[in-house]
Amino acid sequence: MERVKDYLQENEDRLLDKLKQFLAIESISTDPEKKPAMEEAVTFLTDYLEDIGFEKVERRETGGHPLVYAEYNGAADAPTALFYGHYDVQPADPYELWDSAPFSPEIRSGRLFARGASDDKGQVFMHLAVFEAMMKTEGSLPVNVKVLIEGEEEIGSEHLYTYLDDNKEELKSDFALISDSGMVDKGVPTILYGLKGFTGLEVTLTGPNRDLHSGLYGGAVKNPAMAMAQLLATMKNTDEQVTVDGFYDSAENLPEAERKLMNEAPGEHYPETTGVPETAPEKGYTAKEHTMARPTLEVNGLFGGYQGAGTKTIIPSEATAKLTCRLVPGQDPKQIQDALVRHIEAHVPKGVRADIKREALSAKAYKVDPDHPLLQKAAESYSAAFGRETVFVRLGGSIPVVESIDSGFGIPVVLLGFGTPEDNLHSPNESFPVEHFSKGMEVLADFYTKAVE
Amino acid sequence: MERVKDYLQENEDRLLDKLKQFLAIESISTDPEKKPAMEEAVTFLTDYLEDIGFEKVERRETGGHPLVYAEYNGAADAPTALFYGHYDVQPADPYELWDSAPFSPEIRSGRLFARGASDDKGQVFMHLAVFEAMMKTEGSLPVNVKVLIEGEEEIGSEHLYTYLDDNKEELKSDFALISDSGMVDKGVPTILYGLKGFTGLEVTLTGPNRDLHSGLYGGAVKNPAMAMAQLLATMKNTDEQVTVDGFYDSAENLPEAERKLMNEAPGEHYPETTGVPETAPEKGYTAKEHTMARPTLEVNGLFGGYQGAGTKTIIPSEATAKLTCRLVPGQDPKQIQDALVRHIEAHVPKGVRADIKREALSAKAYKVDPDHPLLQKAAESYSAAFGRETVFVRLGGSIPVVESIDSGFGIPVVLLGFGTPEDNLHSPNESFPVEHFSKGMEVLADFYTKAVE
Structure with missing residues (x-):
């Protein structure tokens, strides 16, 4: 040696x-x-x-x-x-x-x-x-x-x-x-x-077949970017709990002994190392517990409409969100993906169509x-x-x-x-x-x- | 002659x-x-x-x-x-x-x-x-x-x-x-x-000071793209009513006689000319009434995080929305812009900071x-x-x-x-x-x- x-x-x-x-x-x-x-x-x-x-x-x-x-x-x-x-x-x-x-x-x-x-x-x-x-x-x-x-x-x-x-x-x-x-x-x-395990999907909401003048069409057609905001807001509440039906059903309960280990382990002091004004863990859990052992749903990317400088008064033709979940023992990635798809299909605002691409990758x-x-x-x-x-x-x-x-x-x-x-x-x-x-x-x-x- | x-x-x-x-x-x-x-x-x-x-x-x-x-x-x-x-x-x-x-x-x-x-x-x-x-x-x-x-x-x-x-x-x-x-x-x-009149603004929500790994930080920090979705969803309901305090206060009531004129006027057949599955006017109004004579709030652009092909498992550092309103008689552009700013400031989800750029151009x-x-x-x-x-x-x-x-x-x-x-x-x-x-x-x-x- x-x-x-x-x-x-x-x-x-x-x-x-x-x-x-x-x-x-x-x-x-x-x-x-x-x-x-x-x-x-x-x-x-x-x-x-x-x-x-x-x-x-x-x-x-x-x-x-x-x-x-x-x-x-x-x-x-x-x-x-x-x-x-x-x-x-x-x-x-x-x-x-x-x-x-x-x-x-x-x-x-x-x-x-x-x-x-x-x-x-x-x-x-x-x-x-x-x-x-x-x-x-x-x-x-x-x-x-x-x-x-x-x-x-x-x-x-x-x-x-x-x-x-x-x-x-x-x-x-x-x-x-x-x-x-x-x-x-x-x-x-x-x-x-x-x-953690993993699953994900990408959802695109399409309204008009082209970007439209916001004056001439505002009020006639659903705005796909607003529709996306409304859809995403149905998936997680401000207590950081995922509000998708069945999401937590088979997730392992976090043992008290492990909670103790996690909170005692040295690690990052989140607000300082990330620059956020405050942490935002799931209600009832610390930030360490949530990152280590509670499932998450994150928007990895969100886009639709004009992104340049200044103003362009359009109603975008479409908006897209890329979503992934991190899973804990007990959760089946396929079942969670299915639950997300079902939730989206049930909550698409009227006036737009949803196109869902399931992420092929998954892991328990x-x-x-x-x-x-x-x-x-x-x-x-x-x-x-x-x-x-x-x-x-x-x-x-x-x-x-x-x-x-x-x-x-x-x-x-x-x-x-x-x-x-x-x-x-x-x-x-x-x-x-x-x-x-x-x-x-x-x-x-x-x-x-x-x-x- | x-x-x-x-x-x-x-x-x-x-x-x-x-x-x-x-x-x-x-x-x-x-x-x-x-x-x-x-x-x-x-x-x-x-x-x-x-x-x-x-x-x-x-x-x-x-x-x-x-x-x-x-x-x-x-x-x-x-x-x-x-x-x-x-x-x-x-x-x-x-x-x-x-x-x-x-x-x-x-x-x-x-x-x-x-x-x-x-x-x-x-x-x-x-x-x-x-x-x-x-x-x-x-x-x-x-x-x-x-x-x-x-x-x-x-x-x-x-x-x-x-x-x-x-x-x-x-x-x-x-x-x-x-x-x-x-x-x-x-x-x-x-x-x-x-x-219609016009006003607008751009809002950026910033969470972490850089894009973060969604596994290592998911559950610790607020996701700014989700925060943006939650914020926008507080501004308009699915009846297409703007839920910003004071937005409609001084808007002219649309006289019945004018509603009749508008609905009788020839014009576009919206679903066909735009490709939307159905129109989405404000509750209580037709698409023609809303486009011609009811105020609107539109997301002209929305972006944050990864937009490329495939998956990038990040929590974006920030998300931005470009918003404009079309106004009707009675509404003061400056007062409406102020109302939007107040609403945003009051509804910023915890864990992110809001930066608001007021659009300089406006019209009654x-x-x-x-x-x-x-x-x-x-x-x-x-x-x-x-x-x-x-x-x-x-x-x-x-x-x-x-x-x-x-x-x-x-x-x-x-x-x-x-x-x-x-x-x-x-x-x-x-x-x-x-x-x-x-x-x-x-x-x-x-x-x-x-x-x-």
């Missing part, structure tokens, strides 16, 4: 440079024009895995963006870890809000700024660097490893689930390991033992016993590297692959995240603390070794 | 050619590069007015595009008419959607196609041609005339109102005459006896008694020329200069429009029926003569 740690320290600058090359690739999976960049990211990963000494390094076609697959089978009698990550990133717009260009990685004040620095290219790279360090120093890895890095996480992992289903035998492992999350606070070791929530031995080992590695007790939390975010591995393979999923609340995931100025890069690699090296014991 | 009519008929081809020269001038007021064309249009008008025999023909500086001013004072003891029009036009883009070039006037299927053919150069020209015909045949005009043709109507008449204020004495007249509107249908004589509604002798005379002239009974309507649109002349000069404004619903004002392929050109000039000649009686 010491030699691995030394190697990582001695090679930190070179490894950071290599990571910067990876981050400079504009692998935005949602943008069809970035297809060449997606290919470039695949090549970066397959080249690196081959250099490290992995076997069966392959680009796997999926029907969408390819997966990167590789195996290490040199640890006879040792367990097999399935390492999952993703090489695609969120779009970077609005570009003008970035202090340095999103695909020109730059270190400032101890942070590496780039789209994907934290989510998830930076954290994927840490695993590969640890594998490199072990191979270069020990000549082997302590566990067998199956590497699966997808390119569609940010667009819903459309082809991943079929792939997992179709390749159960090849992917067979003893546990899974994912670093695509964060710590409750910078420097505070954190094990995630629960994630995930929860594992925090006392599981692997989670406890991971906590030890964490506490050792960061010099602080590990906290156990649930996350409001969704990592659908976790639930999928859980239900499809029946193996525990260890979530070792190294991001921080200041990382600006999905936002301008995404970044990752350089210190977490080095300490995180220590954690990984230690955990991969401990996992065998 | 017969000699005037004969003259107009005999000279129709020559007059149309002269109109085409006027329409060929690219007098787009919003485009700084078209300044020479604006000058050319001014010269065309001053030359023509001098040829006809007007006195005091002058180009008047305003600080923006100049006004054209002229007087005819040869009708001793007769009343004085103030004729207002505008020589500027809307931009013509997208040019590729025009079947013939916007500044190469062309007659096809009985219509004259060109930018400005209807709005307003074509209709301005009709008055000048009638003046010419009267001077050439009778040697005089039956009324005194003050001509005021501005070059900034399409950009908000920025300098007109100050000009009207500063030149009250010179502009003193007995009535005003404007042809910058249309008929309810081709061939249906129409007198506009009312216009205008209404003149349809039984006013001048309107009745105009109707007679109209019916005689078109061989059909004249209908009296109010318009949901606003023509701020009308209200400005009404309140500033205290004289009736006679709105004699000759456009049709098919004219494509402000759109590609603007046109004007050639038949309305000749019949409209008959109406004007007859009306100018009758106005003295």
